[in-house]
Amino acid sequence: MPRLLLVEDDPMVAEALSRALRGLGHDVAVAGSGERALELLAARTPVDLVLLDVMLPGVDGFEVCRRIRVGDPVPVILLTARGDAVDVVVGLECGADDYVVKPVEPRVLDARVKAILRRAAPARSARTGVHVIGDLEVDTGAMVVTRGGVEVRLTSTELRLLIEFAEHAGQVLSRQTLLKRVWDYGFAGDSRLVDATVARLRAKIEAEPANPTLLRTVRGFGYRLVAP
Template identity: 60%
Template sequence: MARVLLVEDDDGLREALDLALSGLGHEVLGAPNGPVALERLAAGRDVECVVLDVMMPQMDGFEVCRGIRRLSQTPVIMLTARSEPIDIVAGLECGADDYVAKPVEPRVLDARIKAVLRRVTPTAGPDGEASVVDLGSVRVDTRAMTVTKHGAPVELTPTELRLLLEFVLHPGQVLTRQVLLDRVWDYGYLGDSRIVDACVWRLRAKTEDDPARPSLIATVRGVGYRLDLP
């Protein structure tokens, strides 16, 4: 299982989730607030996944997530009691990989942790396929799992990398949001398409020369997205 950093200011909920996730096989490190969580990550703790509450004193989850992204690309799952689209998208846009609404069912959280960890090692193309794909200024190595832009490394989260590889392995094909939810987020049910839109937005910001007028990942209105080769 995984070593999980659980960041939750509610002592009772943190202890309950710690107990539940430990019972499901995870090793849980608790943090009562954002500064403690960032301190533990900066100290080099071998954390495989962060479960992060949004509503916290001192630093809210959005600020903590941005701090985590300055330190590492460790997968982040946000816990949110706020279901407004703007709050969900804000969390995803600051670097989160997924979100779970409160009150949270431990087995649902366990499934999301397992799913996000599977994205850490994305599946490359079949043997015999070219491993390096040139997309103009962007170069993707589907075997080494590396991305460069103008020769410089591009830091992608596991989810962003998995999403980009899905496009690269299916160039010119329109991929619906539900297909992307199934293949990238490993959702076996009708998931929230806002996750896809927010992750595409982040991916464009890192790979497109002009994210406002993307030339690589095109929006197919009302359907999904398509990778256009140069």
């Protein structure tokens, strides 16, 4: 049973949402503040995914997400009361895997959680092997990425995105194609998920993220992974 950490400061919302998620087959722990959530994660409390409200008192959800991403690959879904572009982009740039606008429909959230947990599972690529792109090596069998011989720490979403590029090196992959293959969201997903994750990935694999030589934008189409 997947164990979720729900970070929500409103007791009534937390109770209603956690009850609904338990009814859908999840084990749910609740933290009433960002500080408490960070304490639980620092104590190595078993958590498969974090549901993180943005508007928290004290340390807000954006900052909690940033701190989680410093050393923990656990997937994060942001719960935001506002779906405007600024909030969404800021949240994704903090390292969130997805976002859901409140009020949350439990079955929609359940579907998002299950999709993320599927891609976070240690499943192996259908085609295993080592792809070498410049000083970058992507081992799709071991699910390990190295750059110049040093392992690169990636979140599960970043890793699956890079593997998708590596297995189709030289091909242009559209945002909608990536949403379907990596996020498992079909053609109803938000392309900002792709753009934000590409930006985070570039920060980890490119010598100059602002001037990428490996993962290039093909304006009007999508992205392509090429050897420099």
